[in-house]
Amino acid sequence: MAGGNAIRGTRVGAGPMGEVERGEAAPRNRIPFWCANRHETRVAFASEADVPELWDCPRCGLPAGQDQQNPPPAPRSEPYKTHLAYVRERRSDADGDALLEEALTRLHQRRSV
Structure with a gap:
């Protein structure tokens, strides 16, 4: 005996999809x-x-x-820069020494109090 569901095995919207329903490509x-x-x-x-x-x-x-003989070159990848590398770009060694000396002086003053 056949089941009572006439649309068994199909889903909503299923059907033949051809040029007629979609239109011409x-x-x-x-x-x-x-x-x-x-x-x-x-x-x-x-x-x-x-x-x-x-x-x-x-x-x-x-x-x-589109040119097979001359494809575009691969983009250059910049190496990862650390925080210290960025700081060194902005400050000279003399500036860094002055800041270090200032920070050490403050640290020694706090410890001696």
């Missing part, structure tokens, strides 16, 4: 991009869309361009 162009690691990525853009100059490579994350 926009014409597209597949544009190739290459990164510095020589990975090729083909991205589909609508024919009327402006194609960007750079695209992020999905494999390695480097910027990719």
Whole structure:
């Protein structure tokens, strides 16, 4: 005996999805991009869309361009700077010695009281 549910195995909104219900797909162009690691990525853009100059490579994350022979270079990564490195950029050694001497003098005064 068959079950009483006629729409068994389907979900709300399910049905044949074709050109009739969705409409026609926009014409597209597949544009190739290459990164510095020589990975090729083909991205589909609508024919009327402006194609960007750079695209992020999905494999390695480097910027990719449309010229296979001259892909964009990898961005330079700056090394991590410590707090002390930033302080040394702003102050000279003489300023640092003066501040250290001042701090030590105050510390000695507090301990002697």
